[in-house]
Amino acid sequence: MPRFAANLTFLFTEVPFLDRFERAARAGFTAVEFLFPYAWPAAEIKARLDACGLQLVLHNLPAGDWDAGDRGLACHPGRHEAFRASVATGICYAQVLGVSQLNCLAGKAPAGVNEALVHQTLVENLRYCAGEFKAAGLKMLLEPINHFDMPGFVVNHTAQAVAILDELGADNAFVQYDIYHAQRMEGELAATLQRHLARIGHMQLADNPGRHEPGTGEINFAYLFKHLDHIGYSGWIGCEYHPLAQTEAGLGWLQNPR
Template identity: 75%
Template sequence: MPRFAANLTMLFTEVPFLDRFERAARAGFTAVEFLFPYAWPATDIRQRLAAHKLQLVLHNLPAGHWDAGERGIACHPDRVEEFRAGVAQAIKYASALGVPQLNCLAGKVPAGVDAATAHRTLVENLRFAASELKAAGRRLLVEPINTFDIPGFCVNRTDQALALLDEVGADNAFVQYDVYHAQRTEGELAATLQQHLARIGHIQVADNPGRNEPGTGEINYDFLFAHIDRIGYRGWIGCEYKPAAGTEAGLGWRQRLAL
């Protein structure tokens, strides 16, 4: 049966971040994920995890100036040292919080940088990150993101991410497969998951259109969750969606889908 982790960046947003751990546990989650931990001391996050018996399954590497619209810097040739410092910071947090894998947002290709230079920078940065994470006993993830939501993002499709990882050549590097982004970009959800399951390290879900909870849009999550279970995925599924009418009010999808 699929195991679901509450994405605290998206869920329970009506309360301060550190209070979302208690809400997740009260809602029946045993695991959480979020974009970034870096605004809070690791000791504070660790205390909330322990107090509410939660496992932290994922967070991202630092991704530049998020509030200014940046969505990763791994493809930015003039910010390699910043990227490498971010890898070190992420590993410190992951070690303190017991996080087994970290996601790298590749970023939007900077203005004035040609595609070949951005790609070469991304490959080199991912090789560095994978090596550092492997030394720390952790996995690296790379996530394709649709260009409707983030125009200019440089990794958009599953096949592109797989080719990128082939070029990186690291045995601890995997795809983070976000069902919502994949539906908007390429479809073929069930076939893609089955064909590339061995190279998928983490799954995230939201429905389309609207990026709301499963069952509110066009994706047949009743079928898809059963399919994910049937093909043997044993990792966590991150609930990275925008609740249509409040998190708790929208959790009925778990009961409706007999999960």
């Protein structure tokens, strides 16, 4: 059966971030993920993980100035130094927190920049990131994100992400497959998962429409979970959804995921 991790950026949001670890453990989760840890000292987050007996399975590299519209730096010509600094920061946090993989957000295409240059910059930065991660014993993930929720994001489809990874040729680089984003962009979830299983390092879920918990929308999660068992997916699935109500009230699906 798939293993599920609570995404603390999305779940238990009625309490401060550092209090969400205990809530996740009390709800029955044994692992967590989140977008960005950088507003808190790594040692403080590690203490919360250890006190609650939780494993951290994922966080993102710094994505630039989120409030100003940045959604990752990897595709931005002229921001190589900022990107490399973000890689160093991400590695430092990963080594304290004990996580084995980080998501490198590709970013939104900067206005007025040639598409070929954006792609070249993305590949060069991802190659650098994968090399630094390999030296640190980490996996690098690349996530396609739907262009309805995040207009301008440069990686939108699974096949596109796989092609970029093929161009890199790095054996520690994988796709982060988010079921919600994939459903919005391409559908064909079961067939795509089977076709690209060897390239997928991590998964996330939310139902569609609404990006709420499984069972609230059109996706047949019971079928997908059985399918993942059948094709042999052994990684974690991050629960990256907006609960319709309090998080615990919507966890019935987790008690009987199939």
